[in-house]
Amino acid sequence: MIHVTTLRNSVLGAVAVVVVAGCGALHPSSVSSPAAPGATAPAGATGTAPSAPAAVSPDVSGISQQIAGIDNQLSTIDGQINAADGGLSTSEGDPSQ
Amino acid sequence: MNASLLARGVAALTVTAGLGMAGSMAVDASTTPSTSPTASPSPSLHPVTLGTLKEHCNVAVQRRLATLGADATFVKNSEALSSGDRATLEAQISADQQGLTALDKTIQSDTTYHQAWSDCQTIVTGYRVYVLEDPKIHEVIAADGVRKVDGTFATLIPELQSLINSSSLSATVKAKAQADLNDLTSKVDASVTSISGVSASVINLAPSGWPGNQVGLKSAAANIKTARTDLAGAGVDANNIIKLLAA
Numbered sequence: 430m431i432h433v434t435t436l437r438n439s440v441l442g443a444v445a446v447v448v449v450a451g452c453g454a455l456h457p458s459s460v461s462s463p464a465a466p467g468a469t470a471p472a473g474a475t476g477t478a479p480s481a482p483a484a485v486s487p488d489v490s491g492i493s494q495q496i497a498g499i500d501n502q503l504s505t506i507d508g509q510i511n512a513a514d515g516g517l518s519t520s521e522g523d524p525s526q
Numbered sequence: 527m528n529a530s531l532l533a534r535g536v537a538a539l540t541v542t543a544g545l546g547m548a549g550s551m552a553v554d555a556s557t558t559p560s561t562s563p564t565a566s567p568s569p570s571l572h573p574v575t576l577g578t579l580k581e582h583c584n585v586a587v588q589r590r591l592a593t594l595g596a597d598a599t600f601v602k603n604s605e606a607l608s609s610g611d612r613a614t615l616e617a618q619i620s621a622d623q624q625g626l627t628a629l630d631k632t633i634q635s636d637t638t639y640h641q642a643w644s645d646c647q648t649i650v651t652g653y654r655v656y657v658l659e660d661p662k663i664h665e666v667i668a669a670d671g672v673r674k675v676d677g678t679f680a681t682l683i684p685e686l687q688s689l690i691n692s693s694s695l696s697a698t699v700k701a702k703a704q705a706d707l708n709d710l711t712s713k714v715d716a717s718v719t720s721i722s723g724v725s726a727s728v729i730n731l732a733p734s735g736w737p738g739n740q741v742g743l744k745s746a747a748a749n750i751k752t753a754r755t756d757l758a759g760a761g762v763d764a765n766n767i768i769k770l771l772a773a
Contacts (some may be wrong), residue, residue: 489689489772492686492689492764495678495685499675499682499764500761502674503675503757503758503761506671506672506750509665509667512660513660513662513665513743513750516661516664517657517747519657520656521650521654521656522650523650524649526582
């Protein structure tokens with residue numbers, strides 16, 4: 430019985446390590462790693478592993494930064510559009526006057 | 527962290543928009559003449575000496591050189607311009623600067639009022655700095671900027687899809703996020719369609735085609751604004767997806 434308990438704890442510990450490592454490995458800019466292993470706990474660990482979270486939200490900070498970068502680019506575009514509009518609504522005038 | 531990033535984005539947006547408006551106002555401030563060039567000199571209506579006329583022409587040239595100088599800075603510093611468009615615009619600006627400088631020298635050397643007046647009109651008719659060159663440059667920078675954002679979204683879309691797929695949130699939340707992503711994708715596709723060919727359609731517009739090519743400038747501006755509106759909607763969708771997934 431002791432051996433069984435020890436074995437079970439070892440397995441659960443290993444599962445927890447894998448889950449944590451999986452969360453760290455998930456990087457939003459990496460298209461090649463689409464699955465978030467931390468999002469679903471293995472069936473064998475249900476309700477018995479104190480260190481394994483039941484649900485883990487994806488790490489979205491990298492994507493949030495990309496969206497902020499897009500916002501900056503859009504504001505720059507707005508400046509150029511405004512400048513172009515200025516030229517489209519004016520006239521050259523008479524340079525001799 | 528998202529709130530912090532959003533705050534930084536808003537702050538940067540405000541600063542950049544302010545710079546953009548400042549640039550626009552500076553360009554407008556240089557376009558003070560409100561009358562159109564007359565068909566021929568009328569010394570009786572414009573009783574200025576040859577020397578005064580030359581001064582006016584020199585001021586007109588210097589104003590345009592200042593505008594072109596500012597445009598050159600925009601072109602040089604733009605992170606959105608394609609290398610080809612940047613090279614083309616730089617060459618055009620440089621040619622205009624050299625041409626206007628040479629024209630000013632010619633005007634200052636003219637010995638008759640009529641010749642100086644005629645050469646002075648070429649400052650407008652030969653370059654169209656305010657109504658063609660300057661807005662054209664800004665449109666190309668804006669259009670290339672839209673294309674760059676389209677490219678950024680093209681990278682972002684599969685990443686957002688991956689986050690949705692791997693999310694452990696409820697099916698209802700994931701469905702909402704997926705709907706936002708579908709809308710985002712359609713808006714980016716629309717932006718790509720609107721902006722396609724815009725830079726190429728205006729970058730080689732020349733003063734010799736004025737005023738007919740004004741139609742092309744206005745059409746390009748409309749397409750850029752349409753694409754920009756689509757991208758704004760795509761940005762809202764992206765932020766909604768992040769909020770859903772981070773909840």
